[in-house]
Amino acid sequence: MATVSTDLNYLQGKKGLFSWIFSVDHKRIGLLYLYALITFFLVGVTLGILMRLELLNPGKDLLEAQTYNQIFTLHGVIMIFLFIIPSIPAVFGNFFLPIMLGTDDVSFPRLNLLSWWIYIIGAIMALSTLIFGDGPADTGWTFYAPYSVKTGTNVTMSVLAAFVLGFSSILTGLNFIVTIHRLRTPGMTFLKMPLFAWALYATSWIQLLATPIIGITLMMIVAERFFGVGLFDPSIGGDPILYQHLFWIYSHPAVYIMALPAFGIISELLPTFARRTIFGYKAIAFSSLAIAFVGYFIWGHHMFTSGMSGTGRFIFSILTFLVAIPTAIKVFNWVATLYKGSIHVHTPLLYALAFIFQFMIGGFTGLLLGALATDIHLHDTYFVVGHFHYVMFGGTGFAFFGALHYWFPKIWGKMYNAKVANTAFTLLFIGFNTLYFPMLIAGLMGMPRRYYDYLPEFHLPNMISTFGSWILAVGLILMLGNLIYAYFKSKEKPGRNPWGGITLEWQTQSPPPVQNFDRMPELPKNGPYDFEHKPTIKE
């Protein structure tokens, strides 16, 4: 057994690149994910801004039609498979789950490192389509058959990349489930776990049980491209719509892989900054499981206009409405948590509040798309694009940034400039809404998605949207710049507990020691957010 001095935290000790990329310490692996994710996120943002530039005015300005198709596909693949699916679990889950459970690592530390490596290999494969083969896929991130088997672009490599990334996701989920079952500190029952752990638990089950389906489906696409004949070919009796079924059996639950961890983050931020216990702990915990469960049965609502049977559409529409219930329960509980709380406004709380606002817009527009009648009009319009960016970026993205600001002092033991952080938040909030709200309107007006050009009547919303993308970009640069500056230059030592939180990560040093704790963490008496019997945290 290695004896580690209490003086050393996880950032000190072994130095050099290899001590990081072969580290089995969950904290270092979390940061490895963070750096990789931010890099890919910025690539994705750049592609997004390029698309917005093309759409500033009607007609061809900047990009060829084919280039545009490849760019939106790559933007989708990068943002979904490389950024948003791993985002919160891989970074903050890895870093904080073991600490919040009061243990020193995940159950399978080496497997954890392996998942990071698989992730990196998948990422390299996805980006290699830029250089090798006949250019990146132009199918959209959904790889719908039969186009995906006919197009000359490098679909095979993109699909294989998604398959490999799926493995990474499965292994992370597996690791978290076992960790939660086996390594909770004595006295921490399931119902005394922080809600972030609950959210990760529900997420992990989706990662584990849904991802294999897309894995095998993508293999069928590869086989079809390889043999020149395949399972989705109508000429031999196959059905291309079956591909869509299989794709969405994974990809709809995957939406909850992206959203549930964000719910967990919000459930951490609100009690800390309202200084009171979370309202409806059990309701939030179990609604995570309910969302995960119901989320498996509603994939058909992505296919209302694909030629599915009427009965199928009817059933999937009803089931879709069911999932709104546990989601609404969460929002009610969050708002109720703020009621009569002693609210301390800090940057992370601002992100949490923006999350609730934007996620609600995303959720309600989602109901319009889940309703059969309205979806026929709105399907494949910019309304859909606006909707899922409100959920994914306005929801999960903002939760990710909120978590970054919340745990920044814990991860690095430094503090950022709060004023600049708040300014950056304001720019992001304004930029985000200016960018995506007009898309909802353009969609209602009937503007289809995935075109590099549009009719003149859609000019105004598109122009506003592109202006929004610039504000958002400035906000992003300011936010990241502020954090990077703080990382290098900050002299401020935030101490163990800068925000007054009471979950276990605030009881250890910032940055945490290699073993995570330098003394036995103390559980609050009645659940993780019991501010009335909070443990005293000495420096």
Added chain:
Amino acid sequence: MEHASGFVLPNSGHNRDAEASKMGMWLFLFTELLLFGGLFIVYMVYRMINHEAFLLSSFELDVTMGTINTVVLLVSSMTIAMSITAIQKGNIKLSVNLLYATLAAAIIFMVIKYFEWSSKIHHGLFPGMDYYESLPKGEGLFFYLYFFMTGLHALHIIIGAVIIGVVIYRTKKGLVTSEKYTLTENAGLYWHLVDLIWIYLFPLFYLIH
């Protein structure tokens, strides 16, 4: 892990935890089940759409060979289960021999599979061959699925055989003992999964006529 101050957390991810390993293996088996699950859904839908074609095609398959392979796999499931009993009782030699028996069954299975596949390929039933292209609608799907699903299953047999080889090697080196036999247990779980999938593949392809 231990601190210089002497403080040690009660639970650690670096402790050996047999139950955690087993849980991890079960969770992995679930992903395998759903991997094949996706293919079973494809099979179900296409069988629904091309009912008659699937019935006719299944006559092409050799029930005798399929049955023999089923028996081989069932017997191998028993031998690996017995191997766990043997290691639990401390009988290392018997445990290793039973693992060898399982390995032999895996090889027999693959040999029979080889003859089956080559006779099908000889008849031109492999996707992309001339005769395959001329098959009536729906029959092509049956053989496509036959090759895809039994092929993926065979891949799992090979992986399982490699894992069993590793267990034999480590048992002989004394790394698996009557106190520490998680490896054998997990290899057993994996091998049973391979058997489980075959239990469904067999009737769905060979016996539906």
Added chain:
Amino acid sequence: MENKNLHNTENHKEHHISSYKDHFSTLLALLLLTVVTVVVSVFGADLRSLSVATALLIATVKVVVVAYYFMHLKYDMKLYTWLVVLVAVLFVAFTALTSIEYFNR
């Protein structure tokens, strides 16, 4: 490094060791079921639609036997049984929803 993690709820039971005889009986049961399913299929061709249902039913019984005895579910924590049931429910729901859709085309 021995297993010394402390657990709140999931202390596992004493390890049960199955006897060789039990394993052999399980195999006999499985072989018997295989014979039944082959016989029904080969000689019961006039049963047609019934034969698929019977074959799947027998396969499911075999799978349960393998999981329960060979895979030790009977002697493990109940958690595993519940999780297996969960996965089965999920898969059945996938097939049910898909087949409802296709039946009504």
